Amino acid sequence: MEIHISVLLVILNKLDTREAVRCSVLSRRWRRVPGMLPNIELDIDSFTPDHDDGFTSTLSDAARNNYAMVGAVQSLLSHESRHDIRRLDLSFFSREESVGIIHAIDDAMARGRRIQDLRFVVLSEKSFLERPHKDRVKHGRRLLHCFNTYPRVFVGLTRLHLECVTVHGPRFSDLIAACEQLIKLCLVYCDFGKETTLTIRHEQLSTIDLEFCACYTIELEWLPKLAELSIVVWSWTSHEYPLVVGHAPRLRLLDLSHAGMVNSKILRLSKLLDNTTSLQELWLNFETEKVWIQPETPKHLAPFMRNLTLVDVHRIHPNCGINWTLFLLEAAPLLKILSISVTDHLCVPVEEELIKRFVICKKSNINWKPSDFKHSNLSKLTIHGFQPNNIFMGYIRRVMKTAMNLEEILLHDDWCEDCESYYLVTRYPQIKIERDLVKKAINEGITSPIKSIQFFHTSEAGTINIID
Numbered sequence: 458m459e460i461h462i463s464v465l466l467v468i469l470n471k472l473d474t475r476e477a478v479r480c481s482v483l484s485r486r487w488r489r490v491p492g493m494l495p496n497i498e499l500d501i502d503s504f505t506p507d508h509d510d511g512f513t514s515t516l517s518d519a520a521r522n523n524y525a526m527v528g529a530v531q532s533l534l535s536h537e538s539r540h541d542i543r544r545l546d547l548s549f550f551s552r553e554e555s556v557g558i559i560h561a562i563d564d565a566m567a568r569g570r571r572i573q574d575l576r577f578v579v580l581s582e583k584s585f586l587e588r589p590h591k592d593r594v595k596h597g598r599r600l601l602h603c604f605n606t607y608p609r610v611f612v613g614l615t616r617l618h619l620e621c622v623t624v625h626g627p628r629f630s631d632l633i634a635a636c637e638q639l640i641k642l643c644l645v646y647c648d649f650g651k652e653t654t655l656t657i658r659h660e661q662l663s664t665i666d667l668e669f670c671a672c673y674t675i676e677l678e679w680l681p682k683l684a685e686l687s688i689v690v691w692s693w694t695s696h697e698y699p700l701v702v703g704h705a706p707r708l709r710l711l712d713l714s715h716a717g718m719v720n721s722k723i724l725r726l727s728k729l730l731d732n733t734t735s736l737q738e739l740w741l742n743f744e745t746e747k748v749w750i751q752p753e754t755p756k757h758l759a760p761f762m763r764n765l766t767l768v769d770v771h772r773i774h775p776n777c778g779i780n781w782t783l784f785l786l787e788a789a790p791l792l793k794i795l796s797i798s799v800t801d802h803l804c805v806p807v808e809e810e811l812i813k814r815f816v817i818c819k820k821s822n823i824n825w826k827p828s829d830f831k832h833s834n835l836s837k838l839t840i841h842g843f844q845p846n847n848i849f850m851g852y853i854r855r856v857m858k859t860a861m862n863l864e865e866i867l868l869h870d871d872w873c874e875d876c877e878s879y880y881l882v883t884r885y886p887q888i889k890i891e892r893d894l895v896k897k898a899i900n901e902g903i904t905s906p907i908k909s910i911q912f913f914h915t916s917e918a919g920t921i922n923i924i925d
Contacts, residue, residue, distance in 0.1 A: 494542075496542075496544045497546070498545075499526060499529060499548070499549075501523060501548045501550060501580065502548065517582075519550060519582050520582070523549055523550045523552050523555065523582075524554055526547075526558075527549070527555060527558055530557075530561050530562075531558075534564065534570070537568070541570075541571045542570065542573065543573050543574060544574040545562070545572050547578070548578035549577075549578070549579065549580065550580050551599065551622070552582065553599070556599070556602075556603060559606075560607065562607075562610050563607040563609060563610050566610065574615050574616075575613045575614050575615055575638075576614075576617075577617050577619075579619050581596070581620040581621035581646070583621075585621055590623065592621075593622055593623040594623045596621060596622040597622040597624040600624065601628060601632070611632065611636050612635065612636065612637050613638055614636045614638060614639050615639060615640050616639070616640065616641040616642075617639060617642055618644075618645070619643070619644050620644075620646055620647070621645070621646045623648040623649075624647070624649060625653065626653035626655045629647075629649055629655065630656045630657065633657060633659060634658055637660070637661070639659065639661060640661050640662060640682075641662070641664040642664070642666070643665075643667075644667050644670050646668070647667075647670045647671075648670070648672075649670065650671070650672060651671055653672055653673055654673050654675075654676050655670075655672040655674075656678050657675070657677055657680065658679040659679070661682055662682060662683055663682050663683060663685065665680075665685070665686050666687045667687065667689065667691075668687075668690065669689060669690045670691070672692060674697050674699060674700065674701055675688070675699060675700050675701070676703060677700070677703055677705050678703045678704065679704045680703075680704065680708075681704065681705075681706060683708050684707050684708065684709050684710065685708075686705075686710070686711050686712070687712040687713075688712070688713055688715075689714040689715075690714065690716065698728065700729060702730070702731060704732070705732065708735060708736060709735055710736075710737065710738040710740070711733075711738070711739055712738075712742075713741055713742070714742035714771075715742070715744065716743070716747075717744075717748065717749040718746065718747065721747060721749050722749070724751065725751050725753060725757075726750055726751075726753060726762075730758075731761070734760065734761065735764060736761060736765055737766050737767065738765070738766070738767045738768075739768050739769070739785070740768075740769045740771065741771065742771040742772050743770075743774070743777075745774045745800055745803060747777075748773070752784040752823065752825040753784060753788070755787050758784075758788035758789075759788055759790075762785070762788045763790065764791060765789035765791060765792050766792060766794065767792070767793065767796075768785050768789065768792060768796070769797075770785070770796070770797045771797075772800055773797060773798065773799050773800075774799075774801055775799055775800075775848075776821060776822065777821065777823055778822040779797055779799060779849075779852050780825060780826075780827065780851075780855065781823040781824075781825035782795075782797055783825075783855065783856070783859070784827065786832055786856070786859065786860075787828065787830050787832070790832070791834050793835060793836050793837065794835075794836070794837045795835060795837070795838050795839070796838075796839035797840055798840075798841035799840070799843075799849075800842045800871050802871060827855070827859075830859060832860045832861065833860075834862065835859075835860035835862070836860075836863060836864045836865065837864065837866075837867065838853070838856050838860075838865070839866075839867040839869070840852075840853075842869070842871040843869060843870070843885060845884060845886060845891070845894075845898070846884065850898060850899070853866060854899070863907060864907070864908075864909060865911070866899065866907055866909070866910045868911065868913065869912075869921075870885045870913070886912060895912075911923055912924050
């Protein structure tokens with residue numbers, strides 16, 4: 458019998474969890490097998506209730522799906538089993554009935570069931586703009602209730618994705634610290650108090666993604682294993698840095714994306730990167746708005762950028778210029794790849810005249826004159842939104858003069874990844890004779906011409922094609 462069960466587990470483990478559960482009705486012997494699966498993954502997006510129970514039929518489709526999801530988790534974990542669960546990956550809405558999921562997991566743990574890798578994706582049933590503040594507060598209270606009632610579940614969490622909750626910063630800091638096994642944290646549209654510092658102290662966290670979260674500032678107090686940090690749009694405070702790095706000695710990737718407004722503070726990377734010495738990748742996205750970093754000399758930046766190998770400066774507005782980005786190259790002696798993106802494309806056009814006048818600011822050229830320095834490690838230059846005008850051609854020639862070992866130049870048209878549409882650059886070289894003229898102009902008068910100059914066009918389907 459044990460051999461037979463082992464064979465069934467091998468077969469069912471090749472199916473997704475819902476299909477495996479359906480198979481359990483084929484035989485009486487099979488009924489307890491799904492509860493023994495080593496990997497259980499249930500996603501609310503693909504979940505639909507199997508029948509009309511007369512109760513959930515009056516609810517929205519999303520709510521009905523969530524009830525069905527809760528029932529499936531309870532059914533799977535109710536089986537008596539000595540088998541460990543290698544991975545339990547659950548995606549569900551933040552609703553009252555979802556507490557049943559946490560309860561079922563806690564019951565399984567209480568019976569001695571070991572879950573090696575526990576992942577939660579807790580979604581908002583509505584978008585942030587459709588979700589009133591009182592609902593976000595309710596979600597926050599429900600989260601804290603689950604944390605206080607089922608602490609061992611949170612101790613076992615390895616990954617947490619959370620949307621649209623309002624929780625006082627210190628309470629949330631305590632919650633995260635109690636999730637002892639957590640290695641990845643993603644927070645979207647979470648409010649911790651605009652006058653409150655969100656302090657994160659954790660021994661295991663390696664990846665943090667924060668998107669549209671509100672707080673006074675984020676303090677990385679003690680994160681010895683943090684490797685990747687991404688912050689997308691921080692609070693619109695004009696008097697504080699969005700990030701304070703305490704102890705994060707392994708931070709190798711920093712990704713900052715922010716639409717600079719009228720009162721957005723201009724940041725100095727030397728202060729922002731203070732206490733980081735292992736940074737290898739720096740990604741900056743200006744969302745076609747004001748440039749919110751201040752160019753600095755290598756004297757101030759070299760200690761923090763000495764290990765950088767990749768810099769990507771994304772969505773620079775054309776009015777801001779591009780020559781100023783060379784201060785990043787000058788401060789990073791080991792840099793191998795420099796990529797810039799220039800566009801004035803807005804995914805969501807701003808229609809309110811009041812917002813246009815008082816929030817969106819005028820874009821102006823960043824004044825920075827790079828010194829006559831040499832760079833021996835840069836091998837690839839990539840430009841998105843390229844046009845064969847004096848601005849771009851002068852920039853390329855300046856990089857070629859500086860980078861003694863430059864091998865590749867990649868020139869892309871303008872493709873918007875966010876709204877997945879092609880944004881026409883009218884002067885992008887469309888035909889071969891135009892591209893040949895660009896290549897000739899780039900290499901003109903150069904003793905060691907660049908052999909690899911490639912042009913890339915993105916089709917309407919999103920496919921990037923190399924064109925001769």
